[in-house]
Amino acid sequence: MDAGLQFDIAHMLAGGLVLVSFMLLYQDRMFGLLNVFALHAFTLALSVAWQAFIQDAPHLYVTAAIALLFKAIFIPVALHRIVLRLGIHRTLETVVGVGLTMLAGIGLVALAIIVMLPASADADPLAREDLAFALSVILLGLLMMVTRRNAVSQVVGFMSMENGLILAATGAKGMPLVVEISVAFSILVAFIVIGIFLFRIRERFDTVDIEALDAFRGERP
């Protein structure tokens, strides 16, 4: 396959990830948000698999598989169930309006391009534009974490940011430890998801727990 087409497909997939990041920004329903996140992770899996193919780096298929199984399927399903259990599936607040958030997002993408392209002028074009896309995804993830108050949507923001990092790591040709890093990140994310579950469940049944605790300590009224 000629290099131009390879380049174009890699570009399309990375650009698609940025687009899905924008879609995440304006989701105002919990389930919509989770579905779009699954799409985000799926796009990442495709992009990583494509990189594995064109770089002839079989270990990257592992990273793609992790992205597909863990992030596109397992995490959204788990969060789906948590959201149902907590009964927070109806609402999702955004602190600033959708229009403003989108404008800020466009500004961040412009910033990523302005910063990345001149800085990496010597690198090969694919790595360079991949990095600009990756930085856009990371910044959009940060923006999402800042504009949302809900723990679940903050975590979705964090995970989309992490997807951007994996994109950057796979785009950097021949980088060692990418698989290890994506495993480490998956552990982190799993902890966060368990954390939300315990944290929120606890918050809801707080009164019960505190009584239990005082009874346990015995010394306090």
Place this chain on the structure above:
Amino acid sequence: MSALGAFALATILVVPALAAALLALLPGYRLGARLNIAASLVTFLAGLTLFVARPAAGRVLLVDDLNVVFIALNTFVAFTTSVFSASYIGHELQTGRLTPVYLRFYHAMYQTLMFAMNLALVANNIGLMWVAIELATLTTVLMVGIYRTHEALEAAWKYFILGSVGIALALFGTILVYLAARAVVGEGMDAMAWSILVGRAAEFDAGLLNLAFVFLLLGYGTKVGLAPLHAWLPDAHAEGPTPISAVLSGLLLNVALFALLRFKLLLAANEAALAPGPLMVTMGLVSLVFASFMLYRRRDIKRMFAYSSIEHMGIITFAFGMGGPLANFAGLLHMTMHSLTKSAIFFGVGHVAQATGTQRLAEIRGLTESHPMLGWGLVVGVVAIAGMPPLGIFMSEFLVVSSTFAREPLLAIPLVAGLLIGFGALMLRMQGLAFGAPLGGSAPVEASYAPMYAHLALVLLAGIWLPGPLVAWFQNVALRLG
């Protein structure tokens, strides 16, 4: 010699890892606490061995002049904290704040944290170092939330989210460094190895390196607790078990700073890259002045000392940012002194909180009368951390200030102002805590004072007389830091 060194290097990694696995399985907290101490002692002895017998640099692990200082400090404070922890957790078990199952978990996490920090220090690979710092963050998050009160979970969550964002930014910086190196060194592990990166940093693309450092400064700076990114630190210190506060302040902040220093070396070796100094000086000064003001408004004793940690990390970052042999020397000395003093203070504070049953500053009075050993220890600790002579911190702060006056007199003004403001707040609070009519619970404590007084004695000794070889060693490292 280097066979012994290789053995010692393996020991500081394998022993904590094995101990963590064993402690997770062992029932009985007394046995667990003893094993924790024993493992920490072995690790400390192995850490000291690295001074005399240095293993050859490997592809994955590396011991050099810079990190051996950090390793010795890290393993020493880990050992003394494990001694303190043994007397601390007995009380927590009695009052029912922790259950035996949680204690098992706690000990296993303690050793996992030691493993992660030692790995971060000896890693010869920027990716491996990143993974190790992530592991250290995860274990401390779990330990901060171990009391499972609402506040503790809130603190753990905040730490988790901010720490994760910091770690994510640091990873992006790491990837950029790899990209800069790849063009020169070639693909593969070599482009992530410190020993190779430092030698060839001069040929790297300056633009990429600059950008990478900004991300690394923001990312690891979050873990150091520098000012705009410090929000997790006071909560994490206040709500977790006190031994963890001591380890966080005394060690983990240093490890993150160590990562920054490594990357600073890369930039310093590259002529065309931006000077990392001004960025670090700015963040350090902002942290120092901000934290000094915040010290006045604290109501919680552990929170107050957490802000004092931000203040001191600010001073250290400032000193390393100034650069040059004298300021680097002062930064290294200050880092060592701060680790020793701050962990000693937390040892004291932990027992104070247990004796009085509260962490609220307003409810603790007259400690020197109700608990003389604790009270006076805390007084000495606070006097030391505030920077009074003849203790060690006075000397290192004096060096920072005088080297700043000599080179950038204008920067010395905010520096000295910040120091004085912090000094005032600490003295004010110390008077309330230590003197006057006793207030609050006066339960006797079963404390082991040895760790606290050992640290304070070392700080006092360092203030009066620094051994010649130590000075020579620090000077050598300071020169290398550029």
